[in-house]
Amino acid sequence: MYLTRLADICRAAGLDVVEVRGWKRRGHGPMTAVKTIVCHHTAGPKKGNMPSLNVITNGRPGLSGPLSQLGLGRDGTVYVIAAGLAYHAGQVRSSSYANAYSIGIEAEATGVDPWPAVQLDAYGELCAALVRAYDLTVSRVLGHKEVCYPAGRKSDPNFSMPDFRARVTKVLKAPATVPVGTPAQIFSAVWARDAVKGPWMTPDNPTRAAQSVIGTTFPDQVKATDAANAAARTFPAVAADARATAAAATALAGAAAALGATATPVAADAAQTRAAADRSEAMLTALEASVRTSMAEAVKAAVEASRVRVHVTVRSRSAAAPPAAPAAADPSSASGSAPHFR
Ligand SMILES: [Zn+2]
Structure with a gap:
């Protein structure tokens, strides 16, 4: 792999960047992967912003360039020198530190004099940007x-x-800042790179111009944005509905609880009523039986009474009969002409 994003990565981090001519094709062959960032200092001349740039790019007797992918000037400028493998690390303790797996940064410094603050700041920001871009941890x-x-x-x-890694961590943890420019700066940032030109694209109305072209180029995205905005406007009403529904559910739950409380006494009442009904039925049955018995006895008594009356009647009629048959008054001893009722 050739690390052709290096310049963009540095620029996106807000660093000043100088692209050394031919850097995208420069290297001792491609990199295998990026696993490590190796920090160096040049131990170069005292004067100048990046006096070692030529040596790093083209090499020195006995060691051909590039000698690192990146250079860091005393004023914090990043020099992008090579996208391929560079001879910066030499013999290393682990293959993951080797030239095929590591980006080398040569910072211009004598190794004796103090470092300018602006250069150290840029060094930390540069390493943070590389950690982020190549998905590394600060420990690398x-x-x-x-x-x-x-x-x-x-x-x-x-x-x-260790202090330097703490500095890199601090850069990575700092909240991202969104650069906000003037309308003219925003207009030029958007339209200076755009091939599409139109009479409506005037710097005094960059917002309208941007919307026109964005709507034509990305209709689906604009639709999605409109839908999201509409949803955001609808949300309060939906939330109010949800609150009302929740209140209704609470009221229903209360009513259900009240019903539950009432159900128990109602059930007890029902049981009592049922028992009373059972008792009434038994009483009715008994009454019916007693009525039937009474009626039977009454009928029997009536029948007996009738028999006595008939008996009496018969006896009366016998008394009026001729004296020739006095013995007929006693039916038990009656014989011959007297009617026999037994
Ligand atoms: Zn070194």
């Missing part, structure tokens, strides 16, 4: 003195790497 930002083999073969960079 290492000094040449940390990765070299054998240990102690190199002493650069001459600052504390």
Whole structure:
């Protein structure tokens, strides 16, 4: 892989960038992967912003360039030198630190004099941008003195790497800032790069011009945005509905609880009523039986009474009969002409 995004990555981090001619094709072949950022200092001349640039780009006797992918000037400018493999690390303790797996940064410094604050700030921002761009952890930002083999073969960079990694972490954790420009700056940022031109694209109305072209080029996205905005406007009404529904549900739950409380006494009443009904039925049955018995006895008594009356009647009629048959008054001893009722 050739790291052809390097310049854009640095620019996006807000760094000043100089692209060294031919950098995208420069390298000792491609990189295999990016696993490590190796920090160096040049131990170069005292004067100038990046006096070692020519050596880093083209090499020195015995070692051909590029000698790193990136250079960092004393004023914080990033020089993008090579997109391919560079000879910066030499012998290392682990293959993941080797040139095929690591981006080298050569910062211009003597290794003796103090570092300008602007250069150190840029160094931290540069490493943070690379960590983010290549999905690394800050622990993969290492000094040449940390990765070299054998240990102690190199002493650069001459600052504390733990302190430097803390600086990189701080940059990564800082809240992202959104650059806001003037309308003219925004207009030029948007339209200076755009091939589409039209009479409506005037700097005094950049917003309208942008919307016109965006709506033509990305109709679906504009529709989605409109829908989202409409949803946002509808939301209060939906929320009010939801609140009303929740209140109704609470009221229903209360009513259900009240019904539950009433159901128990109602059930007890029903049981009592049922028992009373059962008792009434038994009483009716008994009454019916007693009525039937009484009626039967009454009928029997009536029948007996009738028999007595008939008996009496018969006896009366016998009394009026001729004296020739006095014995007929006693039916039990009656014989011959007397009617027999038994
Ligand atoms: Zn070094």
